[in-house]
Amino acid sequence: MRMRRQSRRHDPVKAMYTEPAMPKTLDDCVPCDQISNTRERDSRFHVILVLAFVIVLQACGGSSSGSKPSIAVSLNPTAGLSLFEGQSLKVVAQVDNDASATGVIWSLDGDGSLLNPTSFGVTYVAPSTTITNPNVVLTATSLASTESTAYIPITLLPPNTFANVELLHVDGGPIPGKIKPNTAFTSVTVCAPGKMACNKIDGIIVDTGSVGLRILSSALPSLPPATTGGAASSECELYGRNSFLWGDVVLADVKIAGEVARSLPVHAVGTPANLTVPTECSDGGARVDASTQSALGANGVLGVGYQRQDCGASCVSAGNAASTSFYYSCSGNSCTPSAVPLSLQLTNPVTAFLIDNNGVVLQFPGLEGAAAQLDGSITFGIDTATNNQLGNATIFTVDAQGRFTTSLSSTGQSLTASVVNSGFNALYFPDDSLPPCGGQGSFYCPPSSTTVASMQVGVNGAQGAIQFNVENANTLLANNPGAAALSGLAGSNGTGGCSDGVGSCQFEWGLPFFYGRTVSVAITGQTLPEGVPSAPWFAYSTKF
Amino acid sequence: MRKKCATENGRKYSVVFSASALILLFMMAQPALASLGGDAASIQADQARMRATLKSTGTGTFTVHELTTPTGVVVRQYVSSAGRVFGVAWHGPFMPSLPELLGSYFRKFSSASKARRGTATRNHFVLADRHLVLESAGHMLDYSGRAYDPTLLPEGVHGYDVR
Numbered sequence: 001m002r003m004r005r006q007s008r009r010h011d012p013v014k015a016m017y018t019e020p021a022m023p024k025t026l027d028d029c030v031p032c033d034q035i036s037n038t039r040e041r042d043s044r045f046h047v048i049l050v051l052a053f054v055i056v057l058q059a060c061g062g063s064s065s066g067s068k069p070s071i072a073v074s075l076n077p078t079a080g081l082s083l084f085e086g087q088s089l090k091v092v093a094q095v096d097n098d099a100s101a102t103g104v105i106w107s108l109d110g111d112g113s114l115l116n117p118t119s120f121g122v123t124y125v126a127p128s129t130t131i132t133n134p135n136v137v138l139t140a141t142s143l144a145s146t147e148s149t150a151y152i153p154i155t156l157l158p159p160n161t162f163a164n165v166e167l168l169h170v171d172g173g174p175i176p177g178k179i180k181p182n183t184a185f186t187s188v189t190v191c192a193p194g195k196m197a198c199n200k201i202d203g204i205i206v207d208t209g210s211v212g213l214r215i216l217s218s219a220l221p222s223l224p225p226a227t228t229g230g231a232a233s234s235e236c237e238l239y240g241r242n243s244f245l246w247g248d249v250v251l252a253d254v255k256i257a258g259e260v261a262r263s264l265p266v267h268a269v270g271t272p273a274n275l276t277v278p279t280e281c282s283d284g285g286a287r288v289d290a291s292t293q294s295a296l297g298a299n300g301v302l303g304v305g306y307q308r309q310d311c312g313a314s315c316v317s318a319g320n321a322a323s324t325s326f327y328y329s330c331s332g333n334s335c336t337p338s339a340v341p342l343s344l345q346l347t348n349p350v351t352a353f354l355i356d357n358n359g360v361v362l363q364f365p366g367l368e369g370a371a372a373q374l375d376g377s378i379t380f381g382i383d384t385a386t387n388n389q390l391g392n393a394t395i396f397t398v399d400a401q402g403r404f405t406t407s408l409s410s411t412g413q414s415l416t417a418s419v420v421n422s423g424f425n426a427l428y429f430p431d432d433s434l435p436p437c438g439g440q441g442s443f444y445c446p447p448s449s450t451t452v453a454s455m456q457v458g459v460n461g462a463q464g465a466i467q468f469n470v471e472n473a474n475t476l477l478a479n480n481p482g483a484a485a486l487s488g489l490a491g492s493n494g495t496g497g498c499s500d501g502v503g504s505c506q507f508e509w510g511l512p513f514f515y516g517r518t519v520s521v522a523i524t525g526q527t528l529p530e531g532v533p534s535a536p537w538f539a540y541s542t543k544f
Numbered sequence: 545m546r547k548k549c550a551t552e553n554g555r556k557y558s559v560v561f562s563a564s565a566l567i568l569l570f571m572m573a574q575p576a577l578a579s580l581g582g583d584a585a586s587i588q589a590d591q592a593r594m595r596a597t598l599k600s601t602g603t604g605t606f607t608v609h610e611l612t613t614p615t616g617v618v619v620r621q622y623v624s625s626a627g628r629v630f631g632v633a634w635h636g637p638f639m640p641s642l643p644e645l646l647g648s649y650f651r652k653f654s655s656a657s658k659a660r661r662g663t664a665t666r667n668h669f670v671l672a673d674r675h676l677v678l679e680s681a682g683h684m685l686d687y688s689g690r691a692y693d694p695t696l697l698p699e700g701v702h703g704y705d706v707r
Contacts, residue, residue: 210684238639240682240689241669242657283643286654303684310684314615314637323594323613324638401637401686423683424667442668493668494679496704502633503707506681506688508667 069097071142073104073150079354080153080253080260082163086128091152092121093140102143109196110136111156119143124154131156135191135198135255151194153253153260163258164356164381164388168364170374170511172484173297174203179484180297181477182425182511184362186378188213188302189255190220193263197221198255203299206378208362208521208538209402209421210237210303211310212346213254214245214267216292219299223250226265226344231329233340235267236281237310243288243295245269246277248330249340254349256302259380261352265344269300278335280325301423302349304360304378306402306536307524309345316341351523356381358526359535361388362422366516370476370483374515382520383529390532393520393541396458397533400524406507409453413498417505418456420519420538424510427468428493434470436492443473443491452490454507460533464540468512487512517542579647580632580691584609584623594619605698606630606705619645622706624698631692631706637685646691649676653691677703 076092083089093104103119110133115123124138134156142148157163168186172179184206190213191198201219214237225232226249233249247269254261270291277289290296303310311326321327321337327345329338351357357380364376379388398404398419406418411431426443431452437445450470457463471488480486489512494504513519522528522535578586587609591598596611596619609621617636621629632645643650656671671678680689692706 237684238682238687240667240680240687242642242653242680283641283654286643286650288658305684307685312685319595320615323615323617326638403686417686417688419686421683428668442670491668492670493681494670496702496707503690503704504679 071098071145071148072096073140073142073148075140075150075152077152077354079352080155080255080262081354082155082157082258082260083124083126084157084161085126085131085159088115088123088125089154090121090123091138091140093150094120095142095144095148098142098144100144104140104142107139107141108136109139110154112136114138126154126156131158133196135189135196137194137196139194149194151262153191153194153255153262155189155255155258155260157258161258162379162387164385165377165379166257168206168362168376168378170364170371170376170485172373174299175293175297178294178297179482180425181484181486182489183297183484184364184376184378184422184511184514185298186256186302188215188300190215190223190266191253191255192221192223193251193253198253201299205298205301205423206362207301207303207421207423208305208360208519209419209423210301211305211307211348212267212303213264213300213349214247214269214303214346215300216296217247217268217270217272218293220250220252220266220268223252223266223268225249226251228329228338228340228344231331231338233338233344234328234330234335235310235346236278236325236328237267238281238287239290241288242283242286243290244277244281245291245296246281246289247291248272249327249344249346254352256349257380259349259353259356261347261349264349264352265346267346269296275330275333275335278328278337280322280337281328303346304348304350304521305523306398306521308348308351308526309342310347311340311345312342315339315345348523350380351526353380356384356388357523358382358384358528359520359522361518361520362514363518364515367485367487367512369487370480371485372482374485376514382522383532388520390520390529390539391541393518393539394462394464395460395533395537395539396456396462396464397460397537399459400536402536404459405457406509407455407457408507409455411497415498415505415507416501417498418507418509420509420513420521422511422514422519424508426489426491426510427470427512428491428508428510429506430492430494430497430504432495432497434490434492437472437474442493443489444470445472445474446470447472449488456509458537460537466513485515487515578609578621578623578629579645580629580649581693581696582629582647583627584621584629585627587611587621605701620707622692624696628696630696630698630701631690631703633688633690633707635688637687639682639687642680646678649678649691649693652676653678653680 074094106117106122111127136154139151168184187202189200237245250268252266254264318339327340328335359382361379381388403417406415434444437443469488470490498505517540520539524535596613599610607623611619620633622631669680678691
């Protein structure tokens, strides 16, 4: 257990803050008219109920003639959240299609207490003593139909912590004796939806180059499948090296620091013993299965990239299922490519948070040479709290695939498909003048440390000059056998150059780019502060 | 609009799905993709199978057939004047079927990539030998790569022309 949320242990981060990032006033989350007293609301509720019933009947039209609309419970706040010791939370229930208007009964799993429960509201009070189990579930069950329930997952936070900050460790990863270099690991808590069955899992790679949470199924608690049209859904994620991650899509409550994502579609990586990987995913067994801890070098991947879903509109259309070969519908031992609606695709966990849901900020101290371990942080939200302000950071907008341009002075090339990606363990770019190390890797091995000058140019024209050193990778690795963090590690991702956007056109700014910077990644479609370009974009400042 | 129905109406969705599954089965019976080292005769079948648009350009020495799928995957096939595919390149949000693109060369790629289990990066792969030069890169929604047989390059054509 190396994860601790105590931010005071993390001096570089604390230096930036002037006050703790408390969650916004919880009353903000609940529309004021819904917290008025019960009597008032009851009378108004009947009117709303009748109106709602009429609307439902009209909306259903002929297709559901005669069938009674089912009772549905919903809660406000609508998403999961965190509370500090002693804080309280007002929760309001709404019940649709309940002609008797009997309301709900409240139940609590975990520490704390319920105050003034009524048919449509309750106040949850977090314990004021030291927290033993941070996980709490508040459930409302319809009195008219006990099968209709709604819940809010809550995380209890000790004092002096930041609700939106989790630590990152470049420490080589979870496999003893096997260092995975320049990889940022964090931990997440995964719970069965609405249940207290939670696992805290460390060794999770933080990846701004992908979307969605993927965790080895062996590390997960028992989770329900995300079903589409009655069938279980599975996913195949491919990597350029001819490898794949395969596994079921499941639903989980996901907690990172004090952020909570309720009933999130998650990739349970690793094939159950009774299920074979479909041939479209494994290419008839030709691809490498990376769905194990030893192949992945991690227990999972936390994708916090530019998009809300990992596939998007392409995977919603049934006609594309075969050509995308991304989502699969599984029945028994047989899986075929299939379409999946956006709501059941793997979802960027950040977008499911209540407040800090428009992006992430990654921060690392600077590094010269190598270090056994380098600790940084991931802060959720951009300009949503005092500790994630953009300030004077330069914003680089990118295209829908996250691309911008990097000009490389050594080759004179404009690399128009460049990306910033914390999931890459080095800076990868095409430069035929730098000698490759040979062997199986694709790192560069110049005879001596070589300085490269470059310029990042956003789609919006924003420019930032970056100079970096390329070290001899063989020497660097040999001289620093225990090091997990290595600046100066760079490699080739192609040859032959780039012209008119075709060829080797990628500069992949991996994790070493993040060292010594505060890098923000804004998510497409989420609400951003006024006056900044719409996402996708990244921004960075180096004043830290 | 089909997409809208697929999300909003379960019944229509399953009908569309079954129909496309049938179409898929039918298409799978069509000739395979014009693969590396093969001839260009099946490019029109490829177009139909991939539901792609086809754009062809020529340099005199070789022809480039560019197929673009509805999901934005671009596949380029480089064909010599003798009608032989000497190079293929791809990029887009999804990976095209490499067994089909690489044909008989795929086995070489497959065994080489399996032999490199556990090396530094899962996102790149480079292979260069006498009969196959291959670069594959990519991660979620962003894949690219190219492959050619150096011994099949027409005179005056370089490996970097395949891209």
